Amino acid sequence: MRYTTAITINLPRNRVIDLFDNSDNIKKWQPELIKFEHLSGTPGQNGAKTKMLYNMGGRETEMVETIVERNFPDSFSATYETKGVKNMLENEFIALDENTTKWKMISEFSFSGFYKLMGLLMPGAFKKQSLKTMNQFKNFAESEG
Secondary structure, three states: OEEEEEEEEOOOHHHHHHHHOOHHHHHHHOOOEEEEEEEEOOOOOOOOEEEEEEEEOOEEEEEEEEEEEEEOOOEEEEEEEEOOEEEEEEEEEEEEEOOEEEEEEEEEEEEOOOHHHHHHHOHHHHHHHHHHHHHHHHHHHHHHO
């Protein structure tokens, strides 16, 4: 399953990148995140792996983030893997003008086992969650200025 989502953030691209690329901020815009732990590689760089623990609807879900390409200010790509689900995210940050940034995210999911059924039956839920997360970041970023 593959889809694209996009939002407009009312901040200059460099400020958006500063806020997005700061790991101290992640819990501020992802309230479902319980903890994250560096596993390997240089933190924030290509190949780095981080274990992330989320509370998803009252259930703890662990996933591993692997940074695929860190090409700021233009893009950032990573995979997120959990039991039965792998998600490849390609993020682009486009300056619309000096004070406005478009964040475009291409999400590609692959499923195995029982989770294949979830992907078939609930594709809209995945896109809805992507937009929710993007809007949480937008709200955080715009409040930080």
